[in-house]
Amino acid sequence: MLCAGPGGGSNDVQWCFSQVKGAIDDDVAEADIISTVEFNQSGELLATGDKGGRVVIFQQEQESKNKLQCRGEYNVYSTFQSHEPEFDYLKSLEIEEKINKIRWLPQKNAAHFLLSTNDKTIKLWKISERDKRPEGYNLKEEDGQYRDPNTVTTLRVPVFRPMDLMVEASPRRVFANAHTYHINSISVNSDCETYLSADDLRVNLWHLEITDRSFNIVDIKPANMEDLTEVITAAEFHPNQCNTFVYSSSKGTIRLCDMRAAALCDSHAKLFEEPEDPNNRSFFSEIISSISDVKFSHSGRYMMTRDYLSVKIWDLNMESRPVETYQVHEYLRSKLCSLYENDCIFDKFECCWNGNDSVVMTGSYNNFFRMFDRGYQQDMTLEASRENSKPRSVLKPRKVSTGGKRKKDEISVDSLDFNKKILHTAWHPLDNIIAVATTNNLYIFQDKLI
């Protein structure tokens, strides 16, 4: 299947630029800011959501005959407006149209289905192809105008004739009015019938066919809001066990819940928490321990969490501490005050696994992204930038200089651009192809095929 390894050392995987999508313009329109990236289960489709409420789906072309590039390119397949801005008149609040998450449903027929959500409403979209149309109506002309029935002298049976491929996206379900707080996660269950949605204080369980009700399965809202100490930051179903899900908190804990135990899973089956290192205590300890993303491995044996400075891999059988911890940008620990002032400390980075769970990836600042090879214990920093965007050019590993002496080709911490952040990345489930979102551009990289 795949080669493991991010590169370097004995396992030489080199990453090459493949494509970049989006405007070259430096002046970024706010609506174009990418807010989520997701491959479907086959990797053929790649969906992005943006702040303007739009979803753009790219499709991988069939493998080309060109041996140099055996993998097909991703081209735009469908674009549609998923969510519009709304106004909650009761609370005098605007509801943003920004797409927070997209999750694909496993494919069951020719059509593709995905769930997209903004802060309040989840929608199920059907994306289907139409490449034939009926022609030869008796009562209609080809242009659609109705014929005078008196002029019809013979009858014919309409037939399907080929037409230019048209991809249609239609909303099949709208799941609304179930969340008081802002939705941060959706996750499709392995039973392919239900899915969960999570906001700051609650997790709801839905049936894909039923839109007028959902079950609340986790509620951490205290009786008195002044007693609030933590919020839910992410939630996900187990990839194989349809009764199991996890949710992470702003306090750095992860709770695993079993829906068989009770209807309301307020009490966890397992609590994953690592004791805080007292040496690292600061004003901002609590903020940086807040978990921004949680992802199960494909195998279901492990889960990965991302907090502000690190990525942690947990074995589901051990709650006391993670089995692996990778520092993403430890050099920022001494800069937390500045990062608090410029709001960067609130950035929510996501993380992802490769197809065989041997490598994990997450984003950082200056359009850097990091890969950690779990087997070879190697890490690599790469950059998504227009300068490195010649087709099939190999990406050079980057390094941030942390000591006093800056080596050649290294970048000092102070010259990092904190406006250029990579929050969303995705890894093709079956191949070494990655999608990395900068502010408004989507980069696609693939490993160099020998």
Next chain:
Amino acid sequence: MEVNIEARRILAVSISKLYASRTQRGGLRLHRSLLLSLVMRSARDIYHSSRESEVPSGAQSAPEEPMDTSSNPGEQTRLPEAQTEPQPVLNSTETAPEEPDNTEDGCDSEIIEDKENLSPAKQSRKRRGKASAAPDFLPSKRARLEPGEERYEVPLGSCRAGESLTTLHTPPFRSKGLRRRMVQPSASLACCH
């Protein structure tokens, strides 16, 4: 001293972020508000402890503890883990309904100094002249009641309750005389059920 200055600066930054977040599109973000309040609480605690260490005091008495735990007045006897229980931002800007009206005059630094020297019964809630140069954008801490709630007096004779209340929630510095009424961010949160 440096820690003191740093703590004050962080408090100032936090409060301005709090104000700014209320005008954001999409409404008040609960997660962000909670994190802001945690930072504010840490900064406030450090400010207090650094002020304490500056003032020579023979009587390091138990009254200092309620300040450190910073828990709700009604929950002094709660679980030990409430020690580090963070308060949501609403607390720092809106005193709990149970608090009496006159705690709003209490300024932490002054009260602490008084506590060291006076018995609780003589504890003055009035702001002393020796005020730290406070940024004037910090709001006065006027307790805001939800509709239907009533204020009630906390007996001053109960020293523990009195101390815990005065050490709570009030911002460590205010400008003299300038009373600013702040719109409570909890308004929108309180509507959420």
